[in-house]
Amino acid sequence: MKSLIDILDLTVEELDELIATAEDIIANPAKYAQACHGLKLASLFFEPSTRTRMSFEAAMYELGGNVISVTGAGTSSAAKGESVADTAKTVSCYTDIIAIRHPKEGAAYVTAKNATIPVINAGDGGHCHPTQTLADLLTIWREKGRFDHLTIGVCGDLKFGRTVHSLINAMSRYEGNKFVLISPEELKVPSYVKKDVLQQKGIPYVQTTDLESVMPELDILYMTRVQRERFFNEEDYLRLKDSYILTVDKLKTAKKDLAILHPLPRVNEISVAVDDDPRACYFKQVLNGKYMREALILKLLKEAGKIQ
Numbered sequence: 001m002k003s004l005i006d007i008l009d010l011t012v013e014e015l016d017e018l019i020a021t022a023e024d025i026i027a028n029p030a031k032y033a034q035a036c037h038g039l040k041l042a043s044l045f046f047e048p049s050t051r052t053r054m055s056f057e058a059a060m061y062e063l064g065g066n067v068i069s070v071t072g073a074g075t076s077s078a079a080k081g082e083s084v085a086d087t088a089k090t091v092s093c094y095t096d097i098i099a100i101r102h103p104k105e106g107a108a109y110v111t112a113k114n115a116t117i118p119v120i121n122a123g124d125g126g127h128c129h130p131t132q133t134l135a136d137l138l139t140i141w142r143e144k145g146r147f148d149h150l151t152i153g154v155c156g157d158l159k160f161g162r163t164v165h166s167l168i169n170a171m172s173r174y175e176g177n178k179f180v181l182i183s184p185e186e187l188k189v190p191s192y193v194k195k196d197v198l199q200q201k202g203i204p205y206v207q208t209t210d211l212e213s214v215m216p217e218l219d220i221l222y223m224t225r226v227q228r229e230r231f232f233n234e235e236d237y238l239r240l241k242d243s244y245i246l247t248v249d250k251l252k253t254a255k256k257d258l259a260i261l262h263p264l265p266r267v268n269e270i271s272v273a274v275d276d277d278p279r280a281c282y283f284k285q286v287l288n289g290k291y292m293r294e295a296l297i298l299k300l301l302k303e304a305g306k307i308q
């Protein structure tokens with residue numbers, strides 16, 4: 001695997017290896033402090049980001065490497081009309097690995113086709129977001145100790161929420177998992193996830209609009225933000241944005257060992273009072289994302305022959 005465009009580019013064995021590396025980085029950070037000495041990460045973010053961009057950059061610095069970044073389409077030659085392909089060829093001349101976030105589905109794939117260095121998809125439009133899934137997986141692993149036989153509730157914008165698409169793809173590969181898809185009618189998972197993943201693999205799932213009625217069944221509750229930037233009109237966004245708000249009260253019927261995840265940013269989906277509940281894992285998830293990105297950068301640079 002030269003690049004990570006889709007979470008399924010990684011086998012389950014490779015995911016296990018990344019988790020083992022991340023755990024080792026957590027236990028022995030000094031061992032990795034010079035691992036990427038002399039190498040550069042290109043951090044190309046053509047869409048807003050706090051966690052993903054900063055965690056990639058922090059990851060590269062913690063590995064002893066350096067970072068060159070573009071933030072916002074307006075500050076690079078993309079604003080002059082340069083194609084993604086030409087940007088990829090150019091950036092390959094200056095750096096050793098690329099992390100790219102772009103509003104267009106497929107942009108990371110085009111980058112990987114044209115770059116001569118490894119490319120990591122840091123989110124392509126409403127399509128997928130594999131490194132968020134790496135953060136989610138390490139969190140699930142650390143909280144639950146397993147990836148199988150879990151009832152996973154995903155709640156909110158399942159249509160445009162790219163993190164949800166990648167998470168469903170990843171968790172569908174483990175035995176005994178069941179999905180509870182909680183969304184307004186208009187924001188159900190796209191058919192390329194429902195038909196091509198869940199139905200094709202015979203994974204049990206239910207679709208509902210009602211979070212409270214399914215709460216007692218869940219082992220994991222993955223909340224998401226309604227993706228304002230992907231809506232065609234503001235009225236629909238305003239009508240749907242507060243469809244689900246997780247409160248302390250609504251958690252009364254939940255399992256004692258529920259793990260509450262959210263890729264963040266949060267808008268209104270989780271009341272801040274929930275942050276004090278020991279089941280709230282979303283800030284641990286933020287930190288886990290940095291460790292998994294370190295593990296991924298190491299793996300790709302090793303495979304590219306840039307480090308030992």
Ligand code: NCD
Binds near residue numbers: 052123129224263
């Ligand atoms: C997510 C994204 O960009 O898709 N954020 C993130 O990377 N942690 C989720 C979101 O923006 O709602």
